[in-house]
Each structure stands twice: as structure tokens, then as C-alpha cells.
Amino acid sequence: MKKIGIIGYGWLGARIEASLHNTYTFSVTTTTQDKADELKNRGINPRVASFMDYQLASPLLPWDEIKTLDVIIITIPVSEKSCCVSSLYNRIQNLSSFIGDFEGQIFLMSSTGVYPNTEKEFIEEDIAVNSISGERMIRNKYPQVNILRLGGLMGDNRLLKNYNISNLDHAVNHVHYADIAGIISKMIERKLESKTYNVTAPAHPTKSQVINAQKNINDTGEVMEVKGKKVLSSKLISELEYVFQYPDPRFFHL
Incomplete structure (x- = not known):
């Protein structure tokens, strides 16, 4: 059974682990000892680690699990929208100190x-990896990294009706967490990289x-012009022959 390390056991990391725990074993990082104790009681191997945006006085100690891992999934934010470029650089330097020269599969x-x-x-x-600072920095350090550009994360308690929404005539670019887990699993099976x-x-x-x-409100049947951007997953569907478990965001709540 392959072993996966999840860096960032938040909303998505927890659901990836829950979706795949019958197929893989997991080690994860979390930011608090209380959460680590809870995970340990559930049979998940945790490590408390925080990948701060500032330059640490000394590098993070390497992950003691790293030599046992086949796959790493990075869920911590690495975009310029989450921090400035210099802070992003520090975050990725701290990350690389933590996982070292890992040569297995990596998913960002x-x-x-x-x-x-x-x-x-x-x-x-349409947008090259080299033009996105976080993606570029990670791929320069780990050329084998698979970069998954995720749509809006949905499923469970995340439903669009629960949020204050504008531009109601714009298209959604959403994905159910179960499909993210399914796609990662398929890519692991195929040993895909880069x-x-x-x-x-x-x-x-x-x-x-x-x-x-x-909200179980029937559409009036009126055809509405769909505005805004659409981010297509046709490449993934074609290359992986992947069939989405939740192909239509209107039915994510069912």
C-alpha cells in the first residue's frame, strides 16, 4: 500500500484523506498540537509544522516521514493572491527545507x-506555469510536480447557496472534492509526473x-446568457479518460 504525505491538513486535505484512506496510508502536517493529537487518535500520522511567510531563523527540520513516502500532496496556498512574491519565496523555501530533495510523485x-x-x-x-510565481518556483525545485489548477472547492458543507453571491448570470468553475481525490488516485496509479x-x-x-x-427552486425554462470565464478540464478528461463522479455543479448537494 502506497503512503501519501499531505502538507496542509485543512478542508481539502481532510477530504482527500477520507476519500482515499482505504487505498493508501497517510502522514499529514497540521499547525496545532491539539489537531495533531486528534489525528493521532484516529490512526493518522501527524507532524506539527507551519510554513510561515517570513524567513525562519533556522530551516525547518526535515520531515522524518519523508523517506517512507511515495507521494506528497501540497495543499498550502502558493499563489501571489495569498501573499506577496517575497513572502511566497520564503514559504516555498521553508517547504523545500521540510521535504528536501524528494523524488517521488508530488501534487501541487x-x-x-x-x-x-x-x-x-x-x-x-493559455497561462504558462512559468508566468505564475508559485507554480514556477515549485516546478523549478521539483520538476516532477503535477500542478492541479482547482476550481471552486465544493461538497459537504460548501454549497453556493450559503454564500453572498454577485454576478448571478456568470458561469461557475466548481469541482467536487471527491473528483479531486479520484483524479489524484488515477494519476498515482499511472505514475504521472510533470x-x-x-x-x-x-x-x-x-x-x-x-x-x-x-434551494429546490425550479428554473423557469428561460434561457439565460451565460457570462464570464469558463475553465475547461477537457485535457484531463481526454488524457486520463477520467469520468467525473460529479459532472454538474447543480447536483453537488445530492
């Missing part, structure tokens, strides 16, 4: 936020349509 959870908010259908080649994929559900209904579906 990036975002469809790398694409501009223009009315266009975007594919991976891939960049958009990860969004194939259907892109409007925000209004998604909210109405979640």
Missing part, C-alpha cells in the same frame, strides 16, 4: 484563479442555476 493544489476574469474558455496552455491540469466539473451552469437547484 493550485487554482483556476491564475486565469483572468475575462469572458473566454481557458485551457492550460502534468498541468485544470480540474473543474465539465458543466458550467450559471451561479443562479446552481443556487436554484440547491
Whole structure:
């Protein structure tokens, strides 16, 4: 059974582990000792580690689990939207001190936020990895990294109807966490490296349509012009022959 390390056991990391715990064993990082104790009681091997944005007085001690891991999944934010470039550089330097010269499979959870908010259908080649600071820094250090540009994370308690939403006639670029886990598992099985994929559900209904579906409000049948950007996962579907478990965001809550 392969062993996966998740760096950043937050909302997404927890759901990836829960979705795949029957297939893989896990070691994870968390930022508090209380959370580490809870995870240890559940049979998950935790390490308390915080990848701060400032330059640490001394490098993070290497992850003692690193030699036993086959795969690393990085869920901590590595985008310029989460911090400035210099802080991002420090965060990635701290990360590299932690995992060293790891040569196994690596997955970086990036975002469809790398694409501009223009009315266009975007594919991976529209924005090169080298033009995105976080993606570039990670790939320069770990050329084998698979970069997954995730749409809006949905499923469980995350439903669009629970948020204050504007631009209701704009398309959604959402993905259910179960499909993220399924795609990672398939890529592990195929031993894929150095891939960049958009990860969004194939259907892109409007925000209004998604909210109405979640509130059990029947659409009037009026055809609404769908505005905004659409980030396409057609490359992933073609290359992986992946069939989405949740292809339409209108039904993520079912």
C-alpha cells in the first residue's frame, strides 16, 4: 500500500484523506498540537509544522516521514493572491527545507484563479506555469510536480447557496472534492509526473442555476446568457479518460 504525505491538513486535505484512506496510508502536517493529537487518535500520522511567510531563523527540520513516502500532496496556498512574491519565496523555501530533495510523485493544489476574469474558455496552455510565481518556483525545485489548477472547492458543507453571491448570470468553475481525490488516485496509479491540469466539473451552469437547484427552486425554462470565464478540464478528461463522479455543479448537494 502506497503512503501519501499531505502538507496542509485543512478542508481539502481532510477530504482527500477520507476519500482515499482505504487505498493508501497517510502522514499529514497540521499547525496545532491539539489537531495533531486528534489525528493521532484516529490512526493518522501527524507532524506539527507551519510554513510561515517570513524567513525562519533556522530551516525547518526535515520531515522524518519523508523517506517512507511515495507521494506528497501540497495543499498550502502558493499563489501571489495569498501573499506577496517575497513572502511566497520564503514559504516555498521553508517547504523545500521540510521535504528536501524528494523524488517521488508530488501534487501541487493550485487554482483556476491564475486565469483572468475575462469572458473566454481557458485551457492550460493559455497561462504558462512559468508566468505564475508559485507554480514556477515549485516546478523549478521539483520538476516532477503535477500542478492541479482547482476550481471552486465544493461538497459537504460548501454549497453556493450559503454564500453572498454577485454576478448571478456568470458561469461557475466548481469541482467536487471527491473528483479531486479520484483524479489524484488515477494519476498515482499511472505514475504521472510533470502534468498541468485544470480540474473543474465539465458543466458550467450559471451561479443562479446552481443556487436554484440547491434551494429546490425550479428554473423557469428561460434561457439565460451565460457570462464570464469558463475553465475547461477537457485535457484531463481526454488524457486520463477520467469520468467525473460529479459532472454538474447543480447536483453537488445530492
